[in-house]
Amino acid sequence: MKKLLLVDDNEQDRALYKRYLKPQPGEEQLQLHEATSGAEALTLFAQVQPDCVLLDYNLLDIDGLVLLENLQKLSPPNSLCAVMITGGGSETLAVRALTAGALDYLIKGHFDRELLTKTVRHAIEKNEWRQYQTSYHQQLQAANQQLARTNADLDNFVYAASHDLRQPVNNLLGLFEEIRRAATFADPVDAQLLPFMAKSLHALSTTIDDLATVVQENRQPTQQAPEAVTLAGLAADVLATLHP
Template identity: 55%
Template sequence: MKKILLIDDNEQDRMLYRRYLDRQAGPTRMTIYEASSGEEGVALFESHRPDCVLLDYNLLDTDGLEVLAQLRQRTPPNTLCVVMITGGGSEALAVRALSSGALDYLVKQQFDPELLYKTVIHAIEKNEWRQYEARYHGQLQAMNQDLRESLAELTATRQQVDDTNAQLLAANEEVRLRNQELAATNQQLARTNADLDNFVYAASHDLRQPVNNLRGLFEELRRAATFHDPEEGLLLRLIDESLQSLTSTITDLAAAVQVERLPGTQVQEQLDLASLTTDVLQALRPQLLTEQATVSTDFDALPSLQYVRSNLRTILLNLLANALKYRHPNRRPTIHLRTQLLHGVPVLEVQDNGLGIDLQRHGAELFQLFRRFHPHAGEGTGLGLFLVNRLVQSHGGHIEVESEVGEGTTFRIYLQGQQVG
């Protein structure tokens, strides 16, 4: 349904235009509104918003160009469809009408019904196409704007990616250089540790003979010499204790370094823990008798295991010797040995009721070289736990410690990587 507005002060001309349009419309239905003045035409335009306006130039109250200007003020740009009808056929007037916004013009008494109908339909189609183009171009501009914004975002993102890649490359290069530095440092530390071990091993080996000579000379002096002053006897005892301490230190140093010097193919064997413990207790028999210590064992969970015999013997010997050395002065030493499987890993546990260790204070230093936490409790070199830890780690295991000052200590040795017997 097309709506047509006729603005003409001549009633006969309006009737003629209506008849022409009705005759030519055919199946196309049209609703025609009529206005006899410019003022009435503007009012009908606002209320009905017609698809096309047939506007007479010569009106009683105004002229067509003025009405055209008012109509343009009431419509969005490029949406007004007006065909100007002139009476004089002036070409200059036609140009003015077209430049003012009219889509076409007709000259009175120079058109027939068909020309009028075709002109109106063409103007309507031209206006619709113009609006379609405007919408299309608006959408195209919006799309272009979106594309420009997307391109700007993509460019910014690409720049960020490039910056990030550059930072990552710089970071990777820095990591690579640090890794090289760490590798070089580790190599240097390994060489230094090897040199220190070799030095300690050589020194402990070379010192044994002079110490043995001192021991022989001291024994000969104590056997042959006669001392009448009691303080001289005390001096001899102090010298004897110093020689014993020096001998123990040299022996322990050699044993600690020997762990690192032994080849990685040490022979493991199936060890019966009860038999091995009996051997260790026999070696500690004098201390056990002196301290009246009680040692109990529970190897039911793991009676035997695959291990290097000398290493496990040293581990047991040092832990039991420490339990006796750092006994509590107000009670007899009680030591309990047992084995268990924790998450499939064989564990050897040594528990005592001795002095205990302040782990909060000394935990980080527990397995360091030459560290002693009860120097008043007895003689020692501070090498025992260091040696035990080295031996355990050489087999892929680790040690956990629980201790309470004044109550005792429990060592759990996780023998990882060992075959359970």
């Protein structure tokens, strides 16, 4: 059940608004809380945490706009749902109310039950949507930050791994060259393994270098001029990497 805080120091007006806000068949009932002054409104607001505040501009103890600003201070940013009832048909006052944080306004004496209930319920729905958007953006921002941290950790891991692997691969390349110079094979088929091993080691070394290069470029992004490539050449490079 949604909670509504009604703030008006005129008993007759409060009685009228309460009658207007009584639910019709099929409508959700509102839990009404009444405040007869600005001071009482601030106390009730902190206690009840209403879904919407319907407040009259002309209060004896405080200006309605000042009360609206005080209610804003008691609320998280962009979370206050308030509808201001203005008098005299002043559009300037209505604009000031909206600027101060009201989601909508009504002109006293110029609205009926249907308009009042529609305005209040629409303000609640609008505020709920605003809260959903705020929550969604906060979750999205947190997810992006986590993704950035994960990517940074992955970059660090790949960069460290490429450096850790480079020296053993270089040692293998040097050892292989010594073997190739010194080894003799009685079977010609065995001798054919040497070129295959050489290509595999060089491909592994190239892959490690490429990993380090990619991570380094990601850390220091620069604008690079586009380079023309042929699809056939690209496919050949990929196949050569996959099948050295």
